[in-house]
Amino acid sequence: MSSLNAPVTELKGVGEALAIKLERLGIAQISDLLFHLPLRYQDRTRITPIASLRSGDEAVVEGKIAAAEVVQGRRRSLLIRLSDTSSVISLRFFYFSPAQQQQFQPGTQVRAFGEARAGATGLEIYHPEYRLISDSTLPVEDHLTPIYPTTAGLHQSRLRALIDQAFERLDANPEALPEWLPERLRQRFALPELHGCLRALHYPPPETDPEHLAAGQHPATRRLALEELLAHQLSLREVRLRIQQDGAPALPDGRNLQARFLTQLPFSLTGAQRRVLDELRLDLATAYPMLRLVQGDVGSGKTVVAAMAALSAIAGDCQAAIMAPTEILAEQHYRSFRAWFEPLGIDVAWLSGKLKGKQRLDTKAAIQDGRARMVVGTHALFQSDVHFQRLGLAIIDEQHRFGVHQRLALREKGEAGGLTPHQLVMTATPIPRTLAMSAYADLDVSVIDELPPGRTPVKTVAMPDERRPEITERIRSACADGRQAYWVCTLIEESEALQCQAAEATRDELADALPELNIGLVHGRMKPAEKADVMGAFKEGELDLLVATTVIEVGVDVPNASLMIIENPERLGLSQLHQLRGRVGRGSIASFCVLLYHPPLSQHAKRRLSVMRETNDGFRIAEEDLAIRGPGEVLGTRQTGLAHMKIADLERDADLLSRVTPLADALLAQHPQASQPLIRRWLGKEASRYGQV
Structure with missing residues (x-):
């Protein structure tokens, strides 16, 4: 009897045309049929009067x-x-x-x-x-009848017959589908055995509750979901191990350079910043690559921590690079790092997609020959024509905007010098601990859980949109006092074109209502240079009011802005609302955020807005966001190593995440040879992708 790893064309009745249809369902090998689970079930086990x-x-x-x-x-x-x-x-x-x-x-x-x-x-x-x-x-029938996900031209009866053939092969040769979780571990984690789980899901006995099965709550489904989550975590750990087998520059702490830097700052570091810096110093001093995620709430001072880490690299005769997801944020970092580093005699280079011609060639040359010790940029940093002389530290801001593979592409930039750069990954979107342990299993996690002194918490109110005239008056009064304000137009039906039209219309309405104010507009369809000019004018105080789409969500710092209006906040998740609110309250003046909603609100929307009114704590907001929206949306799943699940569902199986890490620890300690086959079983082609990073 041939192996379950054989192509489906070895089954009776499967020719090329049928194989193509099965391929659409992700079924290439005979074993894939066993893991192609039903969507729902019909009860044909009794005749009804x-x-x-x-x-x-x-x-x-x-x-x-x-x-x-x-x-x-x-x-x-x-x-x-x-x-x-x-x-x-x-x-x-x-x-x-x-x-x-x-x-x-x-x-x-x-x-x-x-x-x-x-x-x-x-x-x-x-x-x-x-x-x-x-x-x-x-x-x-002696069991519930499964209804499978299928594709055009492939009938349920045909699919069932093929799955029956796959089970005949499994019964004839049970060793062909090994149980990679040893019995001791299965007992400890109360997991049923694999073959029984697959049989229970394809041929459930008549007394099984079909709704319980369809909802993914059956112990057999849970066992398979946990094994799949485990395989994804093991793959991320493998990425980590492979990277850490490479040599990295053991960096000095650069205390002299750091002390000179700190004397320039108009504030002292918080206890949380100092604690995270100690963790970074220990990592950077080792001769294998640091892989660390720093989480910090909006305004907690992550960029200063990144600058201190960069100074360690520069003191160790290496270069440091920071990559941001948008031109606006990257330009802001460039301005900050120039102001901080040039007085210390450190050249800072700027590289983005919009840099063209001679300017671009000169910048690339400065990066390649090492004159540029600090490099700031967007995705442009990991394009193939960019070469570093000796990259010692790669800093990635707003990790959730980049995929695992994009972030690892920066690592290759350091390998020309025979070393793998240390990696510091930052996010202002706090991620609940169990989720971070699963989605970022290749990273150590540090948390800056303290805001700098002198920050006044933003007061948040929710108002129905019929009270727009009151809000307009509130803007007039704030700007008359020398303050600035944001008005954010949120997404309309996922269409960027409509979103930009809405922002333009809002700008025109506000210009009519507030003729004495200078009003700017920023949206996603503007050229980066135009956006940067408007943001620069707002930062310099030349504009009183900035109408924007959610492009201003991340990292824009205008301490004089004290009023934020978010239109239709019910369309956004909590973490995104919290990010937007973080654009105000960056100075010592009292700041306000107005959530201008369109009634009636759903129960979910009411709950979200009330959380925003009650707390400014990003970690509490992240936990609430997880409870309301589920892990997939909170993480932006496509960007993590947890994408493309066959059976596990991050929302449905969120409670399993806390079991994945201890299970992975136990498996690697007691049964390490099972790791690779588990990754291959669940990630298939993806497994080789992780192997190459």
């Missing part, structure tokens, strides 16, 4: 044909009257052949399955699945 049927019931009925005729209504149909000892039901076919019509002779015994619905003749079943039977002792 016709009299007990209600409209909407799916059931198997059996009886004798009392009458059969073609009826002319709005549509011509074949109508069969089927009676058992309790009552009569109609089977109606709108598509039928003369041969089919001949089959249905009065007195013939028929067993049929379908959904009973109220029709012209009472209860009717449209286009039932049926068979003519000569023997009423013919057994019914």
Whole structure:
């Protein structure tokens, strides 16, 4: 009997055309059929008396044909009257052949399955699945009938027959699908064995609750979901191990340079910043690459921590680079690092997609020959034509905007010098601990959980949009006092074009209502240079009011802005609202955020807005966001190593995440040889992608 790893074309009846359809479902090998789980189930395990049927019931009925005729209504149909000892039901076919019509002779015994619905003749079943039977002792199904995800031209019955063939092979050779979780571990984590789980999900016994199965709550589904989450975490840990096998520059702490830097700052570091810096110093002093995620709430001072780490690299005769996801944020970093580093005699280079011609060539040359010790940029930093002389530290800001592979591409930039750079990853979107441990299993995690002194918490209010005139007056009064304000227009139907139109219309309305103010506009369809000019004018105080889309969500720092209006906040997640609110309250003046919603609000929206009113704590907001929206949305799953799940669902299986890390620890300690095969089983082609990073 050939292996379950053989291509599906080895199964009876699978030619090239069918193989292409199966490929669309992610089924290439015979074993893939075993992991192609049903969406839902039908109960065909008992015959239901016709009299007990209600409209909407799916059931198997059996009886004798009392009458059969073609009826002319709005549509011509074949109508069969089927009676058992309790009552009569109609089977109606709108598509039928003369041969089919001949089959249905009065007195013939028929067993049929379908959904009973109220029709012209009472209860009717449209286009039932049926068979003519000569023997009423013919057994019914002995398990619930699975309904699988399928594709055009591939019928359920065909898919079931192929899965039956896969199970025949498994039964003939159980070793072909190894159980990689040893029994001791399964007992400790209360996990049923693999073959039994697969059988229970494809052929559930009649007493199984189909809703429990379909909701993914059956112990068999949970076991498979946990194994899949485990495989993803193991793959990320493997990435970490591979990177840490490479040599990295052991960097000095650069205390002299850091002390000179700190004397320039108009503030002292917080206890949390100092604690995280100590963790970074220990990592950077080792001769293998640091891989650390620093989480810090909006305004907690992550950039200063990044600058201190960069000075360690520069003191160690290396270069440091910081990459940001948007031109606006990257330019802001460039201005900050220049102001901080140039007085220390350190050249800071700027590289983005919009840098062209001679300027770009000069910047690339300065990066390559090492004159630029500090490099700031966007995605442009990891383009193939950018070469560093000796990159010792790669800093990635707003990690959730970059994928695992984009972030690892920067690592290659240091390898020309024979060393792998240390990596510092930062995010202002706090991620609940269990989630961070699973999604970022390749990173150590540090938290800056303290705001600098002198920050006044932003006061948040929610108001219905019919009170717009009041808000307009509030802007007039704040700007008359020399303050500045933001007005944020949120997403409309996921369309950037409509979003920009809405922002333009809002700017025009506000310009009519507030003719004495200078009003700027920033949206996603503007050229980066235009956006930067408007943001620069706002930062310099030349504009009183900035109307913007959510492009200003991350990192823009204008301490004089004290009022933020967010229109239709019910369209956004909590973490995004918190990010936007973080654009104000960056100085010592009292700041306000107005959530201008459109009633009526859903229960979810009410809960979100009330959380925003109650707290400014980003970590509490992250926990609430997780509870309301689920992990997939909070993480931006595509960007993590947890994308492309076959069975696990981050939302449904969130409670399993806390079990993944201890299970991975135990497996690697007791049964390390199982790690690779588990990764291959669940990640398939993806596994090799992780292997190459």
